[in-house]
Amino acid sequence: MGESIRLSVVGMDDDGNKYPVQVTWSSNDPEIASIDEEGVLVALAKGTTEISYRYEDLERSVEIYVESKPVDRIDLSVHTWEELLLVEGASVTIQAETYGTMGVGASVPVRAKVDFTIEDPAVATIEDKFLEGVMWHVTIRGEAEGTTNLVITSPQAPEELELRVRIRVRAYDQPAAEWQTDALAAGFFTNCALAAGKAYCWGEGIFGGLGNGRDEISAVPVPVAGEHVFVQIGTRESHVCALDDENRTWCWGNNFAGALGTPQSVLGYSNVPVEVASAPPFAKLRVGNNRACGLTSEGKAYCWGLNSHGQLGIGTTSDEQPEPTAVVGDHVFVDIVFGGNVTCGLDVQGKIWCWGERTSALGLGEDIPHVNPAPVQLDVPTTFKSITAGYFHVCALDVDGDLWCWGNGEYGQLGIPVSFDLYFPTKIEIDHTFVAIYAGGRHTCGIDQDGAAWCWGANESGQLGVGDSLSSTHPRAVMGDLTFAELALGSSTTCGRTTEGYTYCWGDGSAGRRGDGTSSHAYYPMPVTAPTTEDGGEP
Incomplete structure (x- = not known):
């Protein structure tokens, strides 16, 4: 019982030569033993049945007795x-x-x-x-x-x-969305959005991460203090940075290791935006855990904040680097992404460079120094058009649209059917072609050509948005038939903005991280509540 065997029938001509015969199989009791059209017999339950085979007008049968193997x-x-x-x-x-x-x-x-x-x-x-x-x-x-x-x-x-x-x-109940935004940022404690140049944040207000002058939780979006006109915004762990319309950089929240661009001994945290005065004019701004990097219009990268493992790429290590400092080398970067203590950059030629702590997310193998304070090029036989990083994994799309990932795969976030680490960039075989890829704490999502979102990896809080709480090693469709223009992934929360700009979040709702006025988890996209005059102004 429980075993299978493939049966076959042979015929014999008048000269005694044997030849294979195609027959039709059937089981008198498929609950005891089943047989498919290829002749594969599967013993399913203890008992006796007959297996019949038919060739043209000739039919024969054989009795099968199934014994059971004990299951413990x-x-x-x-x-x-x-x-x-x-x-x-x-x-x-x-x-x-x-x-x-x-x-x-x-x-x-x-x-x-x-x-x-x-x-x-x-x-x-x-x-x-x-x-x-x-x-x-x-x-x-x-x-x-x-x-x-x-x-x-x-x-x-x-x-x-x-x-x-x-x-x-x-119950499945997805209200109509009301709030339209222009950009999203998702972090481990705080999520933010831009609407008509105004920044709004919601979630955990510890260390002033909401930027509204308070240190309190808000389960709905609140406006960031000041009359700033922001064009980019980013967050990852406990601080937020934004780029204004004059290419100036402003940050708020936790100033651990000088992440706000000011020595930690001078400023512990700020619940309103403070300017990173020493930053050059940036064209692009990226925010990681306790650090940030900006790219000038020429593609030169400057980074500041925590540098204990060389994750700033400035050639040295230090516990604190509050002043934006140039990444070593003559690189022309188009994007920078952050893992835990790993940073990677995509250059103008489509090559990927990584630096920081020796982990699988560095993509350079195991036989390397523990600390790598300068960019090292990854050895990959292709060029890339986009890159993203979670806390312990990195994924990228190459110029042909193929997905490559490396790093920790414990929760299925690499898109492979086994939960081990990949120490080098590895092409992931999936049945989807993505135009954009995003990584969160322990999950990954992609947007396909039709704007549909697909997610995989950890899902204990519903951050995959697929209607259940099971993690997945392969992409699964986000519920709701929404067409997305952008996603933003936090630790256990995911947010998305549709092509019409409507804003949704799902997953972990603790401390109001989903922005709909509740603290419950959501297992499919739920609209973020639009700010009101009581919250400090219309979006």
């Missing part, structure tokens, strides 16, 4: 102590693998019959299930708001071996 363990792709969350109309696939003890104490995978039962089919149903090798794949669909249990048993296992997964289905 069933492993699931979800934890039984965690609640599986689903949204009405959304489906999710989980896996179950059976094991039996063979020989002396050796537990090995065995092919076995497994029963999957939903206790309340009004809440959730089993949409599909199939056995592939020794692995069962079961697709569950959320039907209506409520809770129920998925019960997993096997007739080949002891009666006491019963697994139960709690399923909670939430």
Whole structure:
């Protein structure tokens, strides 16, 4: 029981020569043993049945007796102590693998019959299930708001071996969006947007990250203090920087290691924008954790803030570098992205350079110095048009539209079916072509040619926006049939702006990070609340 074998039929001509014969197969009891059109017989349950084969008008059958192999363990792709969350109309696939003890104490995978039962089919149903090798794949669909249990048993296992997964289905209710913005930035604590040159932020106000003169949480967007006209904005961890219409740089929030462009001993944090007075005029501004970089119109990079692992690329290391300092080398960069203690730049020729701490996200292998304070070119047989970085992984699109990733893959954020690190840029085989790619703390998203968003990686808070709480190693479509122009990924929150400018966030809602006035998680895109006069002015 649980095993498979391929059957075949041969004919014999008048001279005694054998030749293969194509026959039609059938099973008298497919619950005991099934057989497909290729003749693959699968033993499913203990018992006796007949397998028939037919060639033209000739039909024969053979009796099959199936014995069962004992199952002593069933492993699931979800934890039984965690609640599986689903949204009405959304489906999710989980896996179950059976094991039996063979020989002396050796537990090995065995092919076995497994029963999957939903206790309340009004809440959730089993949409599909199939056995592939020794692995069962079961697709569950959320039907209506409520809770129920998925019960997993096997007739080949002891009666006491019963697994139960709690399923909670939430209602699907996506209100119409009202707030139109021009740019987005998502961080680990704070999210921000630009609308008609005005900056608005929401979420955790610790260290003054909202920039509104207060250190309080706001679950709805509030205007950043001052009469600034901003054209770019960025955030990552606990500070925000923005570029105004005169190419001046302003920052607010936590000034750890001089991230605001001022020595930390002089300014611990600021809840209103302060100018980085020593910064040259920038054409592009990028913000990382406790550091930032700007690009001049000539593509020269200047960075400031935390430099303990050489992540500023200025040729030295230091705990603090508050003054914007030129990245070493004659590079002409078109973009800069930040990992945890790794920074990478894309140059005008489509080459990628990285610097900082020796981790897999550096993309230079394991046999390198622990600290790399100057840019090193990655050895990749192609050129690139865009790059993005999460906390411990980096992804890029090459000129042909192919996706390359490297770094930590523990949660599936690299888009490969195994959860290990890639120490060199690796081409990812996926069934999608993206025009834009974005990385968050432990997840990745892309926008395809039609403006549809696809996400993969960690999903414990719903940051993939696919209607459930399961992580994924492959791209899954974001719910809602929205057409996106831009995405911004934080740690466990994702925000998006449609082609009409309407603004949505989903995922972790703690401390008001989603901006809709609540602190709950959302498992699909939900509109960000438009600022009102009570919040400090219309957008």
